[in-house]
Amino acid sequence: MAIADQKVQEFSERLVTAEEIKGRSLWQDASRRFFRNKAAFASLIVLTLVVLFTFVGPYFAVWSNEEIDWSVLGQVPTKGVPSFESGHFFGTDDLGRDLYSRVIQGTQISLLVGIIGAGIAVLVGTFYGAVAGYFGGRIDSAMMRTVDILLAIPYMFILILLLMVFGRSVLMLFVGIGLVSWLGMARIVRGQTLSIKNKEFVEAALVTGVHPFTIIFRHIVPNLLGVVAVYATLLVPEMILTESFISFLGLGVQEPNTSWGALISQGASTIQYGTLWQLLFPLFFFVISLFSFYFIGDGLRDALDPKDR
Amino acid sequence: MINFVIRRIGIAIPTLLILIAISFFLMHAAPGGPFNSERGVPPEVLANLNAKYGLDQPLIVQLWNYIWDIITKFDFGPSMVFKTRTVNDIIAQGFPVTFTYGTWSFVVAVVVGVSLGVAAAVNHNSWLDYIAVGISIGAQVLPNFVLAPILVLIFTLGLHWLPGGGWNGGHWPYPVMPIIALSTSFMASIARITRSSMLEVLHSNFIRTARAKGLPKNTVIWKHAFKPSLLPVISYLAPAFVGMITGSVVVDVYFSTGGMGQLFVASATSRDYSTMMGITILYGVLTIVFNMLADILYAWIDPKIRL
Numbered sequence: 001m002a003i004a005d006q007k008v009q010e011f012s013e014r015l016v017t018a019e020e021i022k023g024r025s026l027w028q029d030a031s032r033r034f035f036r037n038k039a040a041f042a043s044l045i046v047l048t049l050v051v052l053f054t055f056v057g058p059y060f061a062v063w064s065n066e067e068i069d070w071s072v073l074g075q076v077p078t079k080g081v082p083s084f085e086s087g088h089f090f091g092t093d094d095l096g097r098d099l100y101s102r103v104i105q106g107t108q109i110s111l112l113v114g115i116i117g118a119g120i121a122v123l124v125g126t127f128y129g130a131v132a133g134y135f136g137g138r139i140d141s142a143m144m145r146t147v148d149i150l151l152a153i154p155y156m157f158i159l160i161l162l163l164m165v166f167g168r169s170v171l172m173l174f175v176g177i178g179l180v181s182w183l184g185m186a187r188i189v190r191g192q193t194l195s196i197k198n199k200e201f202v203e204a205a206l207v208t209g210v211h212p213f214t215i216i217f218r219h220i221v222p223n224l225l226g227v228v229a230v231y232a233t234l235l236v237p238e239m240i241l242t243e244s245f246i247s248f249l250g251l252g253v254q255e256p257n258t259s260w261g262a263l264i265s266q267g268a269s270t271i272q273y274g275t276l277w278q279l280l281f282p283l284f285f286f287v288i289s290l291f292s293f294y295f296i297g298d299g300l301r302d303a304l305d306p307k308d309r
Numbered sequence: 310m311i312n313f314v315i316r317r318i319g320i321a322i323p324t325l326l327i328l329i330a331i332s333f334f335l336m337h338a339a340p341g342g343p344f345n346s347e348r349g350v351p352p353e354v355l356a357n358l359n360a361k362y363g364l365d366q367p368l369i370v371q372l373w374n375y376i377w378d379i380i381t382k383f384d385f386g387p388s389m390v391f392k393t394r395t396v397n398d399i400i401a402q403g404f405p406v407t408f409t410y411g412t413w414s415f416v417v418a419v420v421v422g423v424s425l426g427v428a429a430a431v432n433h434n435s436w437l438d439y440i441a442v443g444i445s446i447g448a449q450v451l452p453n454f455v456l457a458p459i460l461v462l463i464f465t466l467g468l469h470w471l472p473g474g475g476w477n478g479g480h481w482p483y484p485v486m487p488i489i490a491l492s493t494s495f496m497a498s499i500a501r502i503t504r505s506s507m508l509e510v511l512h513s514n515f516i517r518t519a520r521a522k523g524l525p526k527n528t529v530i531w532k533h534a535f536k537p538s539l540l541p542v543i544s545y546l547a548p549a550f551v552g553m554i555t556g557s558v559v560v561d562v563y564f565s566t567g568g569m570g571q572l573f574v575a576s577a578t579s580r581d582y583s584t585m586m587g588i589t590i591l592y593g594v595l596t597i598v599f600n601m602l603a604d605i606l607y608a609w610i611d612p613k614i615r616l
Binding site: 145148149150152153154156157158160161162164165166241244245248249250251261264265267268271272276279283286287290291294 | 320321323324327328331332335336338339449450451452454455457458461462466473551554555558559562563573574577578580582585586588589592593596597600
């Protein structure tokens with residue numbers, strides 16, 4: 001009898017704990033799969049370190065990004081080398097400015113451009129694409145034709161024209177990149193919306209008299225978030241590349257502000273003088289961050305792909 | 310098919326007009342007129358100058374004249390900085406350079422990319438395959454403004470094989486580095502696309518049939534598998550072309566070839582709006598026309614795909 005009692009006790013305990021077992025949502029499942037992907041997880045760590053570096057790094061800087069070290073000027077190849085003694089951890093640039101501080105600042109601006117560009121794409125593109133896809137018909141074809149036409153314009157040149165006419169500033173760069181970044185997102189979101197809007201739950205919402213925009217925001221957009229997240233992470237490096245391209249040509253952010261593209265351009269123009277560190281430090285941060293974004297995007301896609309379940 | 314072509318042209322024309330209108334109004338939003346730098350000009354002379362260049366007319370009329378001149382005479386107007394030259398002169402100077410190495414880059418990217426992709430797919434999971442995959446991943450993250458300095462570092466400063474800049478009338482070996490710098494990333498993408506589509510085709514039923522009836526391996530690959538596996542490559546050609554146009558700006562600037570890109574950047578820094586506009590529109594026309602041709606070609610080859 002004692003043994004049977006013990007068994008019953010055990011079962012009841014199990015039952016109590018069993019109640020606490022929760023079902024796994026799509027997002028929990030996805031995050032489990034994401035963290036199992038070694039490349040994506042490592043990239044996330046690398047990217048976190050890069051971001052941390054831009055916040056913590058300035059506290060260790062000896063020189064500011066604008067200060068010119070006059071003792072180095074004219075002898076940059078010999079005296080401007082990276083060293084702890086002089087306080088120039090990454091060496092100096094061609095004008096005797098501290099590359100460590102400049103790389104930090106360039107990293108901040110480049111990451112900001114990428115994230116804001118992708119952010120605008122998420123907000124505008126999701127809304128535009130969902131509205132076009134949901135309403136369909138004439139509205140849809142008019143809206144998407146507009147996107148097609150805008151996509152066919154070589155926007156890099158328009159962007160440069162915009163920067164020249166309204167002045168080169170970081171703000172203008174955000175505006176210009178924001179103007180074009182949402183186009184691709186709108187297309188993808190529209191395609192997804194088309195397949196979601198015929199599902200039963202949308203029909204149910206429709207017959208119970210829910211307002212169209214409530215349907216879009218409450219029922220359709222949440223189901224799009226996976227695709228949007230994947231595309232947004234892949235959009236960040238693209239925006240960074242666009243900005244770096246323009247800054248490499250010397251048409252992007254203006255001194256004393258800098259970005260990866262500008263730093264790489266300056267470093268690349270002086271390689272024949274043996275000041276390789278001016279190219280390699282910004283290049284290092286550029287390449288590892290871009291690789292990380294791509295791997296994270298890939299990892300997210302694999303993690304959120306329902307076909308994979 | 311004809312319907313499709315007409316519809317496709319129906320998209321291309323408004324795109325072109327919008328492009329011209331955007332750049333035109335942007336140019337006119339710029340502070341200051343083209344003759345503001347002439348100090349001490351009496352107002353009557355200024356009025357005459359404006360009248361000569363048609364700047365006293367309403368904006369819409371000016372826009373119309375501008376478009377009309379481009380369509381009928383291919384005339385982009387005078388340069389605002391170089392008083393004695395027109396935008397046409399400037400384009401005529403830079404375009405041949407960019408066109409020469411651009412075409413070569415395109416050919417190299419397609420030929421090398423397709424061969425590499427096919428070779429990788431045929432020898433699936435061999436060392437060749439791994440190298441091809443490795444190259445295509447690396448080249449995608451390295452944009453040409455990163456690749457160009459690295460090339461100079463290796464081939465000019467390290468090995469002293471190739472000149473690090475200049476054009477020299479396009480004589481060997483000056484165009485080699487620009488071509489490598491411009492074509493590599495597209496070559497890598499084409500290789501990746503060819504490889505995956507070739508792999509897919511090689512695993513399809515009709516290839517198994519061809520193998521089963523005892524055809525030699527080469528016949529199977531070139532006569533049966535090659536053509537269908539090129540379809541995705543063709544659809545990539547248009548974006549590659551657009552990417553190359555943009556990429557050529559970097560190559561022009563970094564290697565000082567004197568091509569269109571260099572002139573574009575020079576006109577941007579000297580605020581020569583009419584030149585910038587002319588080059589933007591020319592690039593736009595090229596992009597739009599090429600996109601259209603690629604779409605039509607694709608629809609012609611694969612009738613299942615229609616916009």
